[in-house]
Amino acid sequence: MDWKSAFARARRGLREERRLYLVAVSSLSVAFLCLAVALLFMQNLGEFGQRWGQSNHLSVYLADDAAANDVAQLRVVLEGLTEVEHVERVSSEQARSEFMAQSTMHDDLSSLPADVFPASLEIELANGTPVQRLEGLAQRLGSFRAVAEVETYSSFFERLDSLLRAGRGLAMGLALLVSLCVLAVVGNTIRLAVARRTREIEVMKLCGATDAFVRRPFVLEGAFQGSMSAFLALALLTLAFLLLRDRADGMLTALTGTRLLFLSPLAMVGLLVGGALAGAIGSALSLRRYLVV
Amino acid sequence: MVRPFPFFRAGVRADPDAAQRPILELSGVSKYFQRDLPTLRGVDITVQRGEFVFVTGASGAGKSTLLSLIYRKHTVDEGHIFFCGKDIARLTSRSIPFLRRNLGVVFQDFKVINHWTVFENVAVALEILAMPRRLVRARVAEALERVGLAGRGGETTENLSGGEQQRVAVARAIVTEPALILADEPTGNLDSHLAIDILTLFEEINETGTTVLFATHDHSLIAKRDHRLISIEDGRAVEARRGLSSWPGSGLHALVG
Numbered sequence: 001m002d003w004k005s006a007f008a009r010a011r012r013g014l015r016e017e018r019r020l021y022l023v024a025v026s027s028l029s030v031a032f033l034c035l036a037v038a039l040l041f042m043q044n045l046g047e048f049g050q051r052w053g054q055s056n057h058l059s060v061y062l063a064d065d066a067a068a069n070d071v072a073q074l075r076v077v078l079e080g081l082t083e084v085e086h087v088e089r090v091s092s093e094q095a096r097s098e099f100m101a102q103s104t105m106h107d108d109l110s111s112l113p114a115d116v117f118p119a120s121l122e123i124e125l126a127n128g129t130p131v132q133r134l135e136g137l138a139q140r141l142g143s144f145r146a147v148a149e150v151e152t153y154s155s156f157f158e159r160l161d162s163l164l165r166a167g168r169g170l171a172m173g174l175a176l177l178v179s180l181c182v183l184a185v186v187g188n189t190i191r192l193a194v195a196r197r198t199r200e201i202e203v204m205k206l207c208g209a210t211d212a213f214v215r216r217p218f219v220l221e222g223a224f225q226g227s228m229s230a231f232l233a234l235a236l237l238t239l240a241f242l243l244l245r246d247r248a249d250g251m252l253t254a255l256t257g258t259r260l261l262f263l264s265p266l267a268m269v270g271l272l273v274g275g276a277l278a279g280a281i282g283s284a285l286s287l288r289r290y291l292v293v
Numbered sequence: 294m295v296r297p298f299p300f301f302r303a304g305v306r307a308d309p310d311a312a313q314r315p316i317l318e319l320s321g322v323s324k325y326f327q328r329d330l331p332t333l334r335g336v337d338i339t340v341q342r343g344e345f346v347f348v349t350g351a352s353g354a355g356k357s358t359l360l361s362l363i364y365r366k367h368t369v370d371e372g373h374i375f376f377c378g379k380d381i382a383r384l385t386s387r388s389i390p391f392l393r394r395n396l397g398v399v400f401q402d403f404k405v406i407n408h409w410t411v412f413e414n415v416a417v418a419l420e421i422l423a424m425p426r427r428l429v430r431a432r433v434a435e436a437l438e439r440v441g442l443a444g445r446g447g448e449t450t451e452n453l454s455g456g457e458q459q460r461v462a463v464a465r466a467i468v469t470e471p472a473l474i475l476a477d478e479p480t481g482n483l484d485s486h487l488a489i490d491i492l493t494l495f496e497e498i499n500e501t502g503t504t505v506l507f508a509t510h511d512h513s514l515i516a517k518r519d520h521r522l523i524s525i526e527d528g529r530a531v532e533a534r535r536g537l538s539s540w541p542g543s544g545l546h547a548l549v550g
Contacts (some may be wrong), residue, residue, distance in 0.1 A: 002420075016408065200406050203406060203414075203420060206393060208469075209390060267370070
């Protein structure tokens with residue numbers, strides 16, 4: 001294997017076809033940017049899912065005629081459970097004022113009496129509490145005399161979970177589509193370069209070059225194109241991330257309580273290596289029919 | 294004859310008797326591009342080492358096809374082609390590059406790469422053999438001197454005349470010191486003076502011991518030299534004795550005028 005010669009020929013090929021490769025790298029960078037954005041979206045969606053994807057909260061609404069003694073006993077029992085982190089009692093008055101503070105229809109609802117809002121026990125569970133355990137706890141709490149209703153928010157989280165799954169699927173589909181685009185663009189670019197260099201290939205084959213000898217510089221050129229495009233896309237994404245992070249962070253924190261994350265080092269290395277591989281494979285595939293001399 | 298490169302694929306043992314055999318033997322070779330219409334039919338030709346052989350025939354007679362079967366652009370449909378005693382008609386596609394390293398092929402359209410320098414065009418044949426850079430420089434300089442282009446290695450090939458471009462192609466063909474040179478209408482794109490120059494160049498190469506198979510339909514060129522002549526007529530090879538003076542006739546007189 002004469003890699004030194006292959007590198008020299010690849011360098012010459014890149015120099016001679018620099019305009020074509022410049023156009024190809026620009027198009028590929030856009031494709032890789034889409035891929036990187038899709039990955040970034042997936043990563044942040046994953047983080048959001050981890051933070052919000054399951055319920056850690058239970059609201060136990062107390063019966064109107066619940067005796068203070070029963071409620072106190074219930075609270076003691078709950079605080080004794082390992083999966084319960086914190087229990088807070090919210091009175092009807094507190095519930096009303098919290099609602100009024102958050103409501104935009106302050107004036108219209110100000111006449112509502114306090115007993116419209118039931119008193120409750122707000123329970124924070126430990127992270128990672130299984131859904132079955134949560135459901136079991138809700139069922140047992142429902143049998144207490146002082147409890148009118150238990151809200152687990154499970155339907156909301158089921159909907160959120162299916163939304164997150166759809167988002168992940170969409171991002172993965174986009175990633176796959178972009179990968180195919182990358183292969184096609186690299187393949188077509190190399191095919192154009194090869195079409196302009198068929199005489200070169202023919203001469204080499206007639207002089208006794210093996211297919212591997214002819215293929216090697218083109219594969220190197222393809223790998224260079226792919227990795228260069230991925231690098232440019234990452235550079236653009238980093239720049240955009242740095243410029244928009246503060247604004248996006250504020251918005252995300254307000255909406256979801258999470259912060260915007262950048263791609264992990266593994267994802268970045270994967271993008272660079274994947275770019276090089278896609279370029280190399282695209283080149284090798286597009287060369288096949290030109291090797292028959 | 295110096296043949297410094299391993300014959301066919303690495304690992305294949307050299308046949309010690311090969312040196313005693315003719316360099317090229319075609320036996321019952323047929324090639325069909327169209328069914329029931331053979332381009333070549335039952336061609337039998339034997340070429341001895343160091344011979345200079347003209348292959349002639351009308352346009353489309355099958356001269357180029359005959360040569361392309363030897364450098365394995367195409368495969369024979371019937372028959373055998375023995376090169377140095379080895380049946381190259383049955384070579385696997387992986388062995389073809391190793392066959393071509395022992396051949397020099399020159400074409401009518403030169404097949405030089407215009408944006409490369411003269412040196413690069415010639416050196417490519419040696420780079421394929423992974424020859425050290427220093428040796429490549431020495432061998433290319435020697436080949437360029439033999440074809441009359443000494444000291445012009447740095448020039449871009451597209452700036453050369455047609456005759457000079459063909460000399461570059463000849464230098465590329467001889468730089469590896471092949472056992473056999475196949476010239477497919479090498480003077481077809483050149484005027485008569487340049488054609489004689491190129492023919493003379495091939496004769497000089499032949500004088501050093503290299504076997505030359507020179508395909509041409511240029512009758513004036515054939516008439517000027519007294520080399521063995523094979524004509525392709527109606528898909529068959531018609532062998533003539535040396536020289537036009539002893540030409541056997543049967544249509545070939547008309548052919549060569």
